[in-house]
Amino acid sequence: MIQTIDLRGTRPTPASLLAAVPRALTDVATASDVAADLINDVRLRGEEALLDQAERLDHVRPAYVRVPLFHIEEALDGLDPSVRTAIEETIRRVRLASAAQVPAGVTTTISAGAVVTQRWQPVSRVGLYVPAGKAVYPSSVVMNVIPAQVAGVASLALASPAQSRFDGRVHPTILAVAGLLGIDEIYAMGGAGAIGALAYGVADIGLAPVQLVTGPGNVYVAAAKRLIRGQAGIDSEAGPTDILVIADDEADPLLVAADMVSQAEHDELAAAVLVTDSVSLARRVEARLTELAVSTTHSERVTIALGGTQSAIVLVDDLTVAAAFSNAFGPEHLEIQTQDPDAVLERIENAGAIFLGAHSPVSLGDYVAGSNHVLPTNGQSRFSSGLGAYTFLRPQQVVRYDRDALHAVAGHIVALAQAEALPAHGDAVTARFVDEA
Incomplete structure (x- = not known):
């Protein structure tokens, strides 16, 4: 079901490791023409374009693009109490971790009468994108909104696709979480058109342009974010998720397989990779993957993802090569399930978020760890970071002589x-x- 890449007996160079990295046969650039057409349509026709795109792509024509307050209030009233409790705890934890990401201002006296002050200034207006395709992501509302609020962003606009099963409304759980966080500027719009609307504004629905667009999405959202860069800033071109697990013979194969499946259920293009120096563990994990893929709720999706070119079990001679392979891969999520995870961590340079030990699964980070789950995908952790309060801040040097x-x-x-x-x-x-x- 899942391919094996055998690097044993070699001391691969950084270049050969990059060549060995499994990737999905997709490219953001291939979606650029479609994304550009959708963005230009919104710039030309405004609300009517957004309505037409929702009808064609989301299979529903919303009654409102700008979500009325009563939709938010009704969603809050209908929120499951257990979900509300879980969201409130997630909010508390993410707020704590995000507060630690705000750098302190520093004043340096160069000489008598010569002072340079480093200050951190938030952008004033941000557009937050929350996808709602194969799954619904109220947790992404928290992960987008909290760091922006902690950074001091004054104006937040949230966009999420209209849902046909909710008569063209934004998913009620997303609305409810936005309401809990005090967000009332919400738009029922999705995909590349929504990214263009946030960046350029749509006068006929009162949507003012934003300075920064954040949030995950599909390949068309990633392409749109690439296209609007320059008009507005972006966090990253977040696309299909990925997980890379470094494990040795001490790891529990069921836990490794379960974590790989947890990310594979997101999307057929999701990447799940195990890197190990243990042939025995590799075989046991592969057997567990086969079992779980059949029994899990999204079995077909998981099976396609695990069988894709982007997923693999990689055999290496030792954990030093495992860490080097991981650095070449640049995982969104890196799990280290080894006898001494800290020793492996010392060799890690590139990762969106890192999860140490058997009791720190990626699912923890997806929800209540306190860390942010909006992370760079498709190898972009090799040069960029995940979302945080710092994303919304700009360093400015103030010179006084x-x-x-x-x-x-x-x-x-x-x-x-x-x-x-x-x-x-x-x-x-x-x-x-x-x-x-």
Whole structure:
């Protein structure tokens, strides 16, 4: 069912590891033309385009694109008490962890009268995207909203697709969680068109453009985020999920397989990878995967994901190579289930979130760990990070020099300006000391 990649007997180079990494046969670029058409349609026709796209892609024409308050109130009233309790605990934990992500401002005195202050300024308006395709993601509301609120973002707009089984409304659980968090600017719109609407605004529904768009989605959402970058910032091009487990012979094969299946149930393109130095464990995990794939609720989806080119059991000689392979893969979720997980952790450079030991499954991070589950996929953890309060903050340097401090470096500025053939730069400084000249 799942392929095996055997790297034993080799000391692979970083380049050969990258070549060995299993990936789905998809590319965000392939969805760009479709995404661009949807975005341009929204820019030209506004609300009517959003309604038409919902009817064609979500199979329902919502009565409202801008969600009325009574929809939120009704959703809150109907929220299952056990779900509400779980969401409130998730909110509490994510708020605690997010608060630790806000850097402190620092003031540095360079010399007498010369001060540079590093401050962190939140963007003022953010668009949050919450998908609702094969599953519903109220937890993603929490993961998007809480870090933005902690960072001090003043204006938040949330978009989620209209649901045909709820008569064109946004899924009621998503609405209810948004209501719990005090979000009342919500739009029933999904996919690439929603990303374009957030970035460029839609005047006829009162949607003002945002400065930053965050949140996961399918390949068309990822393509749209790539296209609007420059008009607005983005967190990352989050696409189908992935999990990589580094395990040795001490790991429980049932737990490893269960964690791989938990991510495979998201999407047929989800990646589930085990990297191990134990042939015995590999065989036992493969057997467990076969058992679980048949018995799990989303059996067909899981079977396709595990059998895809993006999933694999990778055999290596030792855990040093396992860590090197993981760094090349750049997992969204990395689990380390070994006898000494901290020793492996020391070799890890690239990962969206890391889960240590048998009792820290990815499912914990998806919900109530306190960490954020909006993470870079498709190897992007090699150069980017997951969502956090810092995503919504911009570092700004505030420079304050008095006359004496500027005078002390005036000669240096003039010398450098002349060296760069930009004499007016030097003149802007010497003009402040004309009386002395």
